[in-house]
Amino acid sequence: MTGAIRYQSRRFRPLVAAICLGAASVLSAPALARGPDGIADVAEKVIDAVVNISTSQTVEAKGGSSGGDRGAMPQLPPGSPFEEFFDDFFKNRRGGPGGGSRGGEAQPRKTNSLGSGFIVDTAGIAVTNNHVIADADEINIIMNDGTKIKAELVGVDKKTDLAVLKFKPPAKPLVAVKFGDSEKLRLGEWVIAIGNPFSLGGTVTAGIVSARNRDINSGPYDSYIQTDAAINRGNSGGPLFNLDGEVVGVNTLIISPSGGSIGIGFAVPSKTVIGVVDSLRQFGELRRGWLGVRIQQVTDEIAESLNIKPARGALIAGVEDKGPAKPAGIEPGDVVVKFDGKDIKEPKDLSRVVAGTAVGKEVDVVIIRKGKEESRKVTLGRLQDDKAVQASAKTKEEPAEKPVTQKALGLDLAPLSKDLRTRYKIKDSVKGVIIIGVDNASDAAEKRLSAGDVIVEVAQESVANAADIKKRVDQLKKDGKKSVLLLVSNAEGELRFVALSVQ
Missing domain, CATH: 2.40.10.10 (Trypsin-like serine proteases)
Structure with a gap:
């Protein structure tokens, strides 16, 4: 047995030498290749x-x-x-x-x-x-x-x-940490995670900032820091530090098929944490700002219809009657591009900045309306989290007797009669032209328009009958427009914008 071991040792000696040479090459590289020296100090x-x-x-x-x-x-x-x-x-x-x-x-x-x-x-x-x-x-x-x-x-x-x-603090003095500015983090910057993975106690791992403002669709205010610092089960709730020893995030989630770290972890940024902690300490609950609007994405088609270049901002799809936006003059069809001095590139930007703004604060809101920028002043209200929005289930039935219809944009359109209101359970407050059929091969079907939806506006102008819609679509074609912007309501009166091709 001993001879066999010696034989294997001689046999693998060249390989060991090669590995040693490789190690020597690595050691000759700059110290930063192993990470910054300050990690131990932090x-x-x-x-x-x-x-x-x-x-x-x-x-x-x-x-x-x-x-x-x-x-x-x-x-x-x-x-x-x-x-x-x-x-x-x-x-x-x-x-x-x-x-x-x-x-x-x-x-x-x-x-x-x-x-x-x-x-x-x-x-x-x-x-x-x-x-x-x-x-x-x-x-x-x-x-x-x-x-x-x-x-x-x-x-x-x-x-x-x-x-x-x-x-209650123990007799021994406590050590507390301070928050840093997560907005100043740079891609590739070194960060340190400390926590309790697998119940092992205080464990230190290090890595870099892989991405910022990461939206993983886990909540309405997603803006995670992504890091490759090893984060495992039990690290949840632990701090992510910068090299100054400041907390820049709270380790919260990982992506992993096995439950172990594969180098994709997410931390709530300190900018968000600070506001939440301050509110919870002061009030025992979170008090978020509220604008009182429903928003949606500005697609390339919608941007073309609204003369917005490039596509950006948050499109106002609806305004609550008792919300702060209503008295400020904000209307459906407006696109918010700046809020309280902060650029709004997409809807979640607006959700995050509104939620993080103090209740009662008066802010400047820059909107684009019919291709032109305008400014509005809004005093924010308070978002009531206990206002659960119950989506009413509606059963759409085909009318027993098909009314007189007109076709446009791959849609079968009809006047919104009393009979159709009853059959599709449409509220009396909803006005416009009802869709009673959709061509499955049309752009309208792809955009999920369906029987029972009501077209309220075409190109930001109200419509009362199918002829109005056809007339405006024909005019847009003559003007060389590629798409038409529709304001569509469901049976409950909830609005959304849909851009359809007119070609």
Whole structure:
């Protein structure tokens, strides 16, 4: 056996030498190839401010269950790349297969989970993710030295997945960290993640900023920092630091088929976190600005119809009667391109900046109306998160007796009679020309227009009958326009803009 080992050693000696040479070449490269030297200094300075978040929850086990209760998990959009990861994670943390009660008896049981967080005030204030503490009966903060302290919930914001905790500081002085400016982060800049992956305790990883303002469709205010710093299960709620030791983000999500880090992690930027934390500490709830409009994307076709070059901004599809935008003179068809001095490139830009603006503040809003820029002053209201919008289910039925129709744009159009209102359950407040048929091969079908929709305006002018629509479409063709902009209402009166080809 010994001879065999010596033989293999001699046999692989050239390979080892080659590897050593390669290592020598790497070592001769600049030190920055291994990352900046300041990482150790930053970690040493902030490690005591990073805490583990331990939660427990009593759940009722269903009799005869063969798997653990999933418990509370983050609400993610269907088909999200994170669904599989969180399904896996929460199933495992609640007990996994075999975690059900024996003999079919439903016995309450206590489940535990661990996450990460960080101290922002030596008076005993910590920040973490909402999904780390969601539905917990008891929350404990575990310091870097192992000290365990019971914590209370100050408030949560589900839309940004953030939570603020308070606890009684121990005799030993606490270390708190400060927030940095996430807006100043550059692509390729080094960042450091510290947290509690797989319950291992304070773990430091480093990487770069891979992307900024990343929208992953997990919420209305998505603007994540993407990083390749290793983030794993248990890192949720932990801080992402810059090389000055400032918190620039809160580690929240990863993309991973296995649940382990593959170098694609996401952190809520400090710009968002600061506003949420301040509001939760002051009011115990989040108070967001409210404009009182419904918005949609400005597509290339819509931009061409509105004489906007290049396509940009947020198109106002509807204005609430009791909202702040109404008295300011903002109307459907306006395109918001600047809000409170900030450029609006797409609808989510407007959602984020409005939500982050103080309630009651008067702001300047720049709109484009019929190809010209105009300015409006708006005093923001407060968004009521408890105003749940219930989408009414509507059953569209084909009329028993087909009315007289006229064709245009691949649509069968008819006057909005009393009979059609009843059949399609259209509110009395909705005015215009009703669609009772759509050519499946038309642009209208591709844009999801359907029977029961009502055309309210064509090229930003009201229409009362099908002849009006045909006349305006014919005129646009003569003028050399490629598309026509329709303002369309559903049965409930909710409006949206649709651009259809006139060629």
